[in-house]
Amino acid sequence: MQHKVIDTKDVVIRFAGDSGDGMQLTGSLFADMSAIYGNELSTFPDFPAEIRAPHGTLSGVSGFQVHIGSGHITTPGDLCDLLVAMNPAALKTNARWLKRTAMVLIDGDAFDEEGLAKAGFSEDPIRELHIEDRTVIVAPITRLTEESLKDSGMDIKTIHKCKNMFTLGMACFIYSRPLEYACRYLEKKFHRKHPEMIAPNEKVLKDGYNYAANIQAIPNTYTVEPAHMAKGFYRNITGNQATAWGFLAASEKSGRPLFCGSYPITPATAILEELAIHKSLGAKTLQAEDEIAGICTAIGAAYAGDLAVTTTSGPGLSLKSEALGLAVMTELPLVIVDVQRAGPSTGIPTKTEQTDLNQVLYGRNGECPIAVIAAHSPANCFDTAFNASKLALEHMMPVIMLSEGFLGNGSEPWKIPSMKDYPEIRPPFATQEDIPFKPFMRNPDTMVRKWGLPGQKDFEHRVGGLEKNHDGVLSSDPLNHEMMVRERAEKVARLADVIPPLEVIGNKSGRLLVVGWGGTYGHIYTAVMQSLAGGKDVGYVHFDYINPLPKNTAEVFGAFDRILVCELNSGQFASYLRGLLPQFTYLQCNKVQGQPFLVQEIVSAIDNVL
Amino acid sequence: MEKYTFKDFKSDQEVRWCPGCGDHAVLAALQRAMPRVSEILGYKKERYVVVSGIGCSSRLPYYMDTYGFHSIHGRATAVSTGIKVANPELSVWQACGDGDALAIGGNHFIHAVRRNIDINIILFNNRIYGLTKGQYSPTSKFGAITKTSPYGTVEHPFNPGSLVLGAKGTFFARGLDTELKLNEEIMVAAAVHNGTSVMEMLTNCVIFNDGAHAEIADRAYREDRTIVLRHGEKMIFGRNRDKGLVLDGLKLKVVTIGEKGITEDDILTHDAHSDNIGIHMMLADMKYPEYPVALGVIRDVNDITYDAAVRMQVEQVTEKSKIHCVDDLLHSGSIWEVK
Numbered sequence: 001m002q003h004k005v006i007d008t009k010d011v012v013i014r015f016a017g018d019s020g021d022g023m024q025l026t027g028s029l030f031a032d033m034s035a036i037y038g039n040e041l042s043t044f045p046d047f048p049a050e051i052r053a054p055h056g057t058l059s060g061v062s063g064f065q066v067h068i069g070s071g072h073i074t075t076p077g078d079l080c081d082l083l084v085a086m087n088p089a090a091l092k093t094n095a096r097w098l099k100r101t102a103m104v105l106i107d108g109d110a111f112d113e114e115g116l117a118k119a120g121f122s123e124d125p126i127r128e129l130h131i132e133d134r135t136v137i138v139a140p141i142t143r144l145t146e147e148s149l150k151d152s153g154m155d156i157k158t159i160h161k162c163k164n165m166f167t168l169g170m171a172c173f174i175y176s177r178p179l180e181y182a183c184r185y186l187e188k189k190f191h192r193k194h195p196e197m198i199a200p201n202e203k204v205l206k207d208g209y210n211y212a213a214n215i216q217a218i219p220n221t222y223t224v225e226p227a228h229m230a231k232g233f234y235r236n237i238t239g240n241q242a243t244a245w246g247f248l249a250a251s252e253k254s255g256r257p258l259f260c261g262s263y264p265i266t267p268a269t270a271i272l273e274e275l276a277i278h279k280s281l282g283a284k285t286l287q288a289e290d291e292i293a294g295i296c297t298a299i300g301a302a303y304a305g306d307l308a309v310t311t312t313s314g315p316g317l318s319l320k321s322e323a324l325g326l327a328v329m330t331e332l333p334l335v336i337v338d339v340q341r342a343g344p345s346t347g348i349p350t351k352t353e354q355t356d357l358n359q360v361l362y363g364r365n366g367e368c369p370i371a372v373i374a375a376h377s378p379a380n381c382f383d384t385a386f387n388a389s390k391l392a393l394e395h396m397m398p399v400i401m402l403s404e405g406f407l408g409n410g411s412e413p414w415k416i417p418s419m420k421d422y423p424e425i426r427p428p429f430a431t432q433e434d435i436p437f438k439p440f441m442r443n444p445d446t447m448v449r450k451w452g453l454p455g456q457k458d459f460e461h462r463v464g465g466l467e468k469n470h471d472g473v474l475s476s477d478p479l480n481h482e483m484m485v486r487e488r489a490e491k492v493a494r495l496a497d498v499i500p501p502l503e504v505i506g507n508k509s510g511r512l513l514v515v516g517w518g519g520t521y522g523h524i525y526t527a528v529m530q531s532l533a534g535g536k537d538v539g540y541v542h543f544d545y546i547n548p549l550p551k552n553t554a555e556v557f558g559a560f561d562r563i564l565v566c567e568l569n570s571g572q573f574a575s576y577l578r579g580l581l582p583q584f585t586y587l588q589c590n591k592v593q594g595q596p597f598l599v600q601e602i603v604s605a606i607d608n609v610l
Numbered sequence: 611m612e613k614y615t616f617k618d619f620k621s622d623q624e625v626r627w628c629p630g631c632g633d634h635a636v637l638a639a640l641q642r643a644m645p646r647v648s649e650i651l652g653y654k655k656e657r658y659v660v661v662s663g664i665g666c667s668s669r670l671p672y673y674m675d676t677y678g679f680h681s682i683h684g685r686a687t688a689v690s691t692g693i694k695v696a697n698p699e700l701s702v703w704q705a706c707g708d709g710d711a712l713a714i715g716g717n718h719f720i721h722a723v724r725r726n727i728d729i730n731i732i733l734f735n736n737r738i739y740g741l742t743k744g745q746y747s748p749t750s751k752f753g754a755i756t757k758t759s760p761y762g763t764v765e766h767p768f769n770p771g772s773l774v775l776g777a778k779g780t781f782f783a784r785g786l787d788t789e790l791k792l793n794e795e796i797m798v799a800a801a802v803h804n805g806t807s808v809m810e811m812l813t814n815c816v817i818f819n820d821g822a823h824a825e826i827a828d829r830a831y832r833e834d835r836t837i838v839l840r841h842g843e844k845m846i847f848g849r850n851r852d853k854g855l856v857l858d859g860l861k862l863k864v865v866t867i868g869e870k871g872i873t874e875d876d877i878l879t880h881d882a883h884s885d886n887i888g889i890h891m892m893l894a895d896m897k898y899p900e901y902p903v904a905l906g907v908i909r910d911v912n913d914i915t916y917d918a919a920v921r922m923q924v925e926q927v928t929e930k931s932k933i934h935c936v937d938d939l940l941h942s943g944s945i946w947e948v949k
Binding site: 032035036038185188229230231232233234235236245248249252257259261278279280281282283284286288289290292293296297298299300301302303304305306308322323325326330416417418419454455456457458459460461462463464465466473474 | 656657682688934943
C-alpha cells in the first residue's frame with residue numbers, strides 16, 4: 001500500500017469508549033499536545049451523567065471531540081475525520097458523527113459476542129451502521145496492551161486501564177504528533193502521586209505508535225501545521241476554570257476578598273473546586289448545605305464587604321430565586337453563575353442548552369430586574385466573570401452570568417493576558433461625607449447607592465427584604481414603593497451607559513442579520529463566514545450583554561431586512577427581543593437536543609432565508 | 611475604650627410587637643447584654659451585626675442601633691454564616707423564631723451548629739407561628755389546637771436543645787422571657803463562647819398562644835418547675851432550695867434534700883464544660899412534670915470554629931504557595947510560548 005502524508009488545514013477527532021475507558025483524559029491529552037505543538041483547537045466533552053454506567057452499554061458511552069487546525073478554530077467541529085471506538089456501543093452511538101471520508105479505529109477485542117449483544121448489534125456492526133465505505137481499522141488493542149505490559153508486574157485490571165494510551169499512540173501516528181509532548185505530560189501528571197505509572201503508560205503509548213506505523217493498514221497520515229497565532233504565552237483553559245480565575249482577577253482589582261458559597265451541581269461544580277484550590281489568593285469557599293445556603297451565605301458575605309459569588313446550574317438557580325430577590329432589594333453586589341444544562345427539572349444534566357434565559361430574566365416574585373451577561377467561549381468566561389464582578393461591585397447589584405455546559409467543560413488555547421491590562425474596580429464605599437448614613441440614597445446619574453461596611457464607625461444601618469425608603473426606614477407607603485421599584489429598574493437599565501456597543505461581523509447592513517448569544521458564538525461565526533464566502537448578504541451580531549441590551553441594538557437591527565435569532569432553546573431570546581424591540585420581525589433557528597449547534601445547521605437556516 | 615449603656619443599642623424605631631409579647635423582654639436583655647460584652651471583650655459598637663429571618667421576632671434588628679440584616683424566611687443562619695466568614699472580626703447575633711429556624715430554616719440551623727461557626731443565635735420559641743396568625747410550629751406540643759390543627763396536631767415537636775446537642779453543638783442555653791437577668795447572663799456567656807451559641811428563649815405569644823410556657827413560667831410555681839443551671843454549682847432548685855438532681859442508674863432523678871438520707875453532697879454538680887454530651891442531653895431533655903425544665907447555660911465547650919479554620923487554612927496555604935497574584939496564577943502549570 002502506498003502511504004501518503006497529507007497536509008491538512010484542520011481535523012476533527014472523536015474519542016469514544018466506556019465511561020471508565022479514560023476517553024476524557026485521552027482527548028484532553030491529545031488537545032494539550034496539539035496546543036503545545038501550536039495548533040488552534042476547540043474541545044467538546046460529551047459524557048453521560050452516570051459515573052460508571054453498566055459496562056459496554058449504549059448509555060455508558062463517553063466521548064471527547066477535539067478539533068485542531070492551522071487556521072482559526074472556533075468550534076469543536078460538526079463531524080469527525082477520525083472516530084476512535086473502544087467498544088461496539090461507542091461505535092453505535094457515534095457513527096452518525098462520521099464524515100464520508102472518515103477513518104474509524106476500533107478495538108477488535110471488544111467486538112466479541114458479548115460486546116456486540118450489549119450494544120444491540122445482531123450482525124456485522126459495520127454493515128448494520130452502513131459505514132462500509134469508511135476506512136475501518138480493526139486493531140486488537142486490548143491484547144496488544146496486555147502484551148506490551150506483560151512484564152510490568154501489573155495486574156490485568158490496571159493493564160487494561162492503559163488501553164487508552166495505546167489508542168492515543170495510534171492517533172499520534174495518524175496525525176504526526178511527536179510523542180515527546182505526551183510523554184512530558186504523563187510525567188507531569190503522574191510524578192507526584194503515581195510515579196510508577198509513568199513508564200508503563202509511556203511504553204504503551206510508544207507501542208501504539210509503532211504498531212500503527214508497522215501494520216500498513218493506515219492508508220494516509222496527516223500533518224496539521226501550527227497555526228499563525230499572535231506571539232505570547234498560551235495555555236489551555238476550560239470555561240469553568242476561566243470563570244473561577246476571572247473572579248480571582250476581579251478580587252485582586254477591587255481589593256475585595258473573594259467569597260464563593262456554592263452547592264455541588266453538574267456542570268458548574270468545577271468552578272467551586274477550582275476556587276477551593278486558590279486560597280493563596282485569599283479565596284474563601286464555603287460548600288453550603290444546599291443551593292439556598294449557597295446564595296444566602298454569599299449575600300451575607302457581600303453585606304460584610306466581600307466580592308461574593310455563588311455558582312450553580314438551572315435547578316439550583318430555581319432554588320435560589322427568593323434570595324435573588326433579597327439581593328435585588330438589599331442592593332448588594334453579588335455574582336450568580338448559571339452554567340446551563342438541559343432541563344427542565346433534572347433534565348439531562350451533562351448536556352448543554354441555553355434554556356435558562358427566561359428563568360434568569362423573569363423567574364422571581366415582584367418587580368425584580370437583574371442584569372444578565374453571557375459568556376461566548378471557554379476563555380471568554382474569564383472576561384465575563386471579571387466584567388460581571390465589576391458591574392456588581394460598582395453598581396451595587398446582583399449580576400447573573402450565564403455560561404453553558406458546553407463552555408464550562410469545553411476548552412481552548414488562550415493567550416495569557418496581563419493583569420495590568422485590566423481596569424481597577426472601584427466600589428462606591430460610603431465616606432465621611434455620607435454621615436448620617438442613609439443607605440438607599442442614590443447617585444442621580446447611575447442610581448447606585450453607597451456601600452457602608454459593618455465594622456466601620458457611624459455607618460450603622462439595616463438592610464433587608466422589606467421595602468424601605470431612601471433613609472433605610474421601613475415603608476409601605478404606596479408612592480415610595482412605586483418609586484423604589486422604578487429606581488431599582490432604572491439602575492439596571494442605566495448599565496447600558498457603561499457596556500460596550502454591539503459590533504457587527506460581516507456585512508454592516510443588508511438582507512439578513514444573524515443574531516446569537518452565549519456559547520453558540522463559535523458555531524454561528526463559522527457558519528456566517530461560510531455564508532459570506534458563498535456570496536450571501538449576511539451580517540452577525542453576538543450579544544454578551546442581555547439585560548440591558550447594548551444601546552445601539554435598534555440601530556444595528558434597523559440596517560437589515562430580516563433578523564434570524566439562533567439559540568439552543570425554543571426561542572427565548574427571540575421572544576425577549578420581540579418584547580423590547582417590537583418594530584422588527586424575528587425569524588428563529590432553534591435546537592433543544594442537549595447538543596451544540598452544528599455549523600451546517602446554521603448555514604442551512606441562513607440558506608433557507610436567503 | 612468607650613463605655614456603653616443599653617441606650618446606645620436602642621434604635622429610634624418604634625417597637626411594634628404586641629403589648630405583653632415575650633419578645634420585648636428578650637430585646638431588653640440583649641440591649642443590656644451588649645454593653646457588658648463590650649466591656650469584657652473590648653468590642654466597639656460598630657462590630658455588632660444583628661441578623662434575622664422572617665417572623666415576629668425577626669423584627670428585632672430594626673430595634674437595635676447596630677448593623678442589621680433582616681433577611682428571608684429561614685435563611686438568617688446562612689446569611690449570618692456568610693457575614694462571619696467574610697469578616698470574623700464582627701460579632702454576629704441572630705434572632706429567629708421556632709418556625710423560622712426549625713421548620714423552613716431547619717437545614718441551615720443544624721449545619722451551622724455542625725460547623726461551629728462563631729455566631730450567637732437567639733431562638734425565640736413561642737411554639738406558634740405568630741406573624742401568619744396562629745398556625746402550629748415544629749415546637750408546638752403534640753395535640754396542640756391551632757388554626758391549621760383544629761383537631762390537634764398529630765406530629766411530635768422538636769426539642770431545640772436535643773437538635774443542637776445531636777449536631778454536637780458546643781453551646782446551648784435556655785432562657786425564659788421574663789427572666790431578664792438570667793437572659794442577659796446567658797447572652798454574655800454566648801458572646802464569650804467561641805463557636806455557635808444557641809440560646810433558646812421561651813417566649814409567650816399573648817395573642818395566638820397565650821400561656822405558651824405557663825405550666826413552668828407562672829410565678830406561683832416557677833421555682834419548683836424549673837432549674838437554673840450554673841457551671842460548678844449544685845443542681846438544686848425549688849422555692850425552698852430543697853430539691854435536686856441525682857443520677858439513678860443511667861437516668862436523672864429528682865430528689866428532696868433531707869429525705870431518705872439525701873444530703874446536698876449527693877446532688878450533681880453542673881459541668882457545662884464537660885465533653886460528655888450525654889449528661890447535657892439529659893438536662894436539655896428534661897420535661898415537666900417528671901423533671902424541672904432546665905434554664906441557664908447547659909453546655910459550653912471549646913472546639914475549633916469554622917471561621918477560624920477557614921482563616922487558618924488561607925494563611926497556611928498562602929505561606930506554602932508560589933501563587934501570590936493573578937499573574938502568577940495565569941502563568942502556572944502547563945503553558946507554552948508562541949514566538
